[in-house]
Amino acid sequence: MLIRRAAPLSAAAIHHLRRFSTAALLKEVEAPPIFTYLDGFPRPDPKHDETILAIPRDASGKSISAKERKAGRVPSIVFEAEDGQHGGNKRIISVQSNQVKKLVNHLGQSFFLSRLFDLEVRPEFGSGEVVEKVRVLPRKFSVVELARNSSIRAIGLRSLHLHPSSDAVLNVTFIRAPSSAWIKVDVPLVFRGDDVSPGLKKGSSLNIIKRTVKYLCPADIVPPFIDVDLSELDVGQKIVAGNLNVHPALKLLRSKDEAVVKIMGARVSDQRKSK
Known part of the structure; x- marks a missing residue:
């Protein structure tokens, strides 16, 4: 009985198999990312x-x-x-x-x-x-x-x-909400700095358009709220969802151009009355 030996693999084929096997092994043992709260962002009060x-x-x-x-x-x-x-x-x-x-x-x-x-x-x-x-x-x-x-x-x-x-x-x-979960959360907005806002100091009104904004959040870093800084907002200016300062792992589930708050200018009739 004649037994044929397989032809030896080329160096390129061996290199390809090693790459494939290593990639498959890494894929199997790859751990999920670990998310933690970062300094400067709100975290739950214990x-x-x-x-x-x-x-x-x-x-x-x-x-x-x-x-x-x-x-x-x-x-x-x-x-x-x-x-x-x-x-x-x-x-x-x-x-x-x-x-x-x-x-x-x-x-x-x-x-x-x-x-x-x-x-x-x-x-x-x-x-x-x-x-x-x-x-x-x-x-x-x-x-x-x-x-x-x-x-x-x-x-x-x-x-x-x-x-x-x-x-x-x-x-x-x-x-x-295990650590591996991603959860849709309507995160509350907390507005700060209204006492020093240039627009509000001029007598304009604050128009709060959104009280919460929806994000897809890793379960380990669900924010209890989002700080919205009004301290530099002038008349006619607004803050949109894409400008909110949040943990970089959070994924916005609304249009980034959606307004959440705006400083409204005085109406023409109000301006005439003040003259």
Whole structure:
């Protein structure tokens, strides 16, 4: 039996195989990038850190949700952050109404929705056993306003109005936020420097066009807010989304030319009155 030996590989072929194998190996072991907060950018205040406690729910539905609210619990859902918003791996839970209400009232709606929390799921409230512990970002929630005539009205996410005497959170959605996740976040804007703004010193008015701006953020560096400096803004000038000073890893999900704030000039009628 005649055995043919394979022809020896050329130097070029060996070099190509080595490059291919090395690239494949590096691709397999390549670690995801590590993101950290940078100096000069806002970071969450640790004094507001809090673990949200939850218990699992066996089923969902209007009647079950009504019973949960009556028992002082908020029906909630935890999603996987598959597409920057929400996806699979859904877990239905209930959280404590008083705890969520306290956080919303203390932080404010927009700041609550841009802050990461640890969430612990336990068999029941008061139990020391932890079924799951995960970092989450609140995605959306509704608020029930108790009117004077005792009727109940659901208030949407964008028009949160709390009754002066009584309010309650209707539901909350959470997104899992592991270090590998990228999450869409409406980051609140905090306006500073209005006391020294040349335009405002001349008597012009401040027109705030956007209170939040949407970014795709690495989960490890979700900003609690974005500082907007008005100190050098004169009459007729504006700040657009692309001019906001944010961590370089954040990806703007709006047009960079979209205005967020502008110093409005005085109207012609007002100028005539001042003469």
